[in-house]
Amino acid sequence: MNGEGPSLRERRRAETQRMVQSHALRLFARHGYDATTVNDVAEASGVSAMTVYRHFPTKEDLVLHGRYDGVVAARVAQRPADEPLVRRIGRALVETARTAAGDGSGEGVSPEGRLLLARLRLMIDTPALRARHLDSQFATQKAITGALLGEAPDPEAEFRANAVAGAALAAMHAALVRWAREDGRPDLPGLVAAALGAAFGGDFE
Template identity: 65%
Template sequence: MPDQHSTLRARRRAETQRTVQAHAVRLFTERGFDATTVADVADAAGVSPMTVYRHFPTKEDLVLADANVGLVADGIAATPANLPLTHRIGSALVDSAAQLSSGDVHDPGSNRRFLLARLQLMIATPALRARHLDNHYALQQSIVGALTGESPDPDTVFRAQAAAGACLAAMHTALVRWAEDDGRTDLPDLIAQALAAAFGDDAIGSPTRG
């Protein structure tokens, strides 16, 4: 059936992306971002350079591409619309961090170790720090869209943009601290602490994660 074929293709595509990105992050960590070529990544992953570029249009995307945009937008959509904007955004950021940082930081195959390696590369590599701004903007726009819908008025958009920008700044502070601590602390808790420092102790209300 066409739907089954589409699902299978999507699954294979996602598996290829994960494999390529895992090899890329490993090589960048071992050899350095600038010293590692896309051809090196392709060879390690057992695919062609064209396949790498099909999934990751730029070398920087091999580190920066993640599922955070979709996770946060879905999390916001699941929150009651009558809650304060920072509460809705903050809760979604904490919950998405819990999913992306699961597992043992000492396990090379865990989500936690993978996210930590990517963050440390981003902090240490000027080209990645510059491109991170693009990702930051894309996440902010996704948050605004989840909060305001398809036809919002300009004032509503402005308030959502301000709230999203402030929450993302707090999250970024927590991410840097977590990377500097080599992942020894709990990332969702760090983000919650950063949000509380910015907006007060009840910034995200009661924890929503298990």
């Protein structure tokens, strides 16, 4: 594409994914995750079940799709290389939270932030999704370590990076749970910074 942005086909694919996921989250919230089938989602979306599966290989993906691994990894890589590891990771997470939540709190939460809220509520309240969320958190941890150390890291450096990244993501998870429980009213970046400060000390704003 030579830096010209996503193609028309890619934009249409992304639009279909957002539309199907939006209908799925609405049905899950109304009828429950377990009681809603992929066929129900397809019917509400006006597409075939095959189309749903083409975009979301499993039912869980209807909730979990839209992770921020690449965004977090890119922001970690962009931070100053001489910055302490915990600050480098922590501030990248705060910046990502700012993007994910949108333009404010409460009524000011963006459509993207509202979508994240819906996904978080389901992940918190549905056992099957909680298990898959742990898998996705491990993938994010791996992406952070890769951004810091490259493809063939020194074992000791990898150990330290994994320890810090895992602890930072656990702190962020605590912030996300509170944000979801309070319907997006608190400032999400502020909550993430506060959780990181509680875990590690210092200022992450």
